[in-house]
Amino acid sequence: MLEDMQLKGLAPGTQRAYLRYVQQLAEFVGKSPDQATDEDFRQFFLALHKVRGLSRSSATVAIAAFKFLFEVTLRRPWPRLDLYRPRQIQTVPVVLSVDEVWHMLSFVHQPSYYACLATIYTCGLRISEGANLQVSWIDSARMQLQIRGGKGLKDRYIPLPPRTLTLLRQQWVTHRNPVWLFPAGARAKQDGAPHRNRAHGGTVSKRHSQLPWQLPERLGRTRSVFVEYSAEDRLILHYLPLVRKR
Structure with a gap:
């Protein structure tokens, strides 16, 4: 099989x-x-x-x-x-507002996880897509991000906000891995391997008790956040303050 x-x-x-x-x-x-x-x-x-x-x-x-x-x-x-097969139940997904996304990211203190989660939300990626981003997928000339092997093994191009590009460049300089944007482990400066998908959800979940609102059971609503607010205000998430204050 x-x-x-x-x-x-x-x-x-x-x-x-x-x-x-x-x-x-x-x-x-x-x-x-x-x-x-x-x-x-x-x-x-x-x-x-x-x-x-x-x-x-x-x-x-x-x-x-x-x-x-x-x-x-x-x-x-x-x-x-x-x-x-159980009967399908129509439920309303929990979609975070822009302010709630920023508040949630403020609890992420590990720079690489912060950069990855911010990219996931501002570009409307799935968790696995963000964790497995590669350097060669960034097209800074066209301000596009290529996603390869997404759900259903489908490739696609998505807009890349300028501040997100700046954040990705700042993150890459910290390790200069030739393949992965978010490498994991001690071999980050070599080929190594990308972050584990579950690591990002766990990073936020550890601090979810400090949030003033209910955190969704899964962070898989990132695409819902992106689609809802980009449709209403032309990529409003582009204005999310990505560069962390030191």
Whole structure:
């Protein structure tokens, strides 16, 4: 199954999620997943609902994993699992205002995390996209930022605010890594590796009790912040005071 997912070009995170659900099914039924019956699947999803309160999005990933296993790897008809998908609940996302974003960033004292989070919010990036930014993706002549391998492995160009470019340059001078804008670890000045995605959410979450408003459970609403305020006031986040006061 792993080789099939690699040949299909599935993202590493998707591969891990699919394998995790297939392994959980095997452990739950005590046999190979290809021998699981309709009743096995029913009991498995029922257990997920009772124990973990399975959300619709998680159920969708689990169903997609089993569909891939049966249709692609085993080349067999797969069980009708759509019945186990919870009803979709329409909720209003928690979108931070510009002042709230600035207030939140004021609690981030590690310069590289601050620069990364500020870039994520001002450019409307996903957490993984911001953490994995590379030096060669910056087009200062056109004031654009190229995002490669985003969600769905799609590339795109987005506007790069001048102050964000200034902040990225100031951050890069501190390590001069030839590849990554936000390298991690002691090997920051060499190729090394970028920040871990979860590190940025954890950086803010450690201080969330000091904030005067409720912090969203995930920082994945960064694109909502960008889209809402850029549509209303022509990239109002461009005026976010990015350069930290010493």
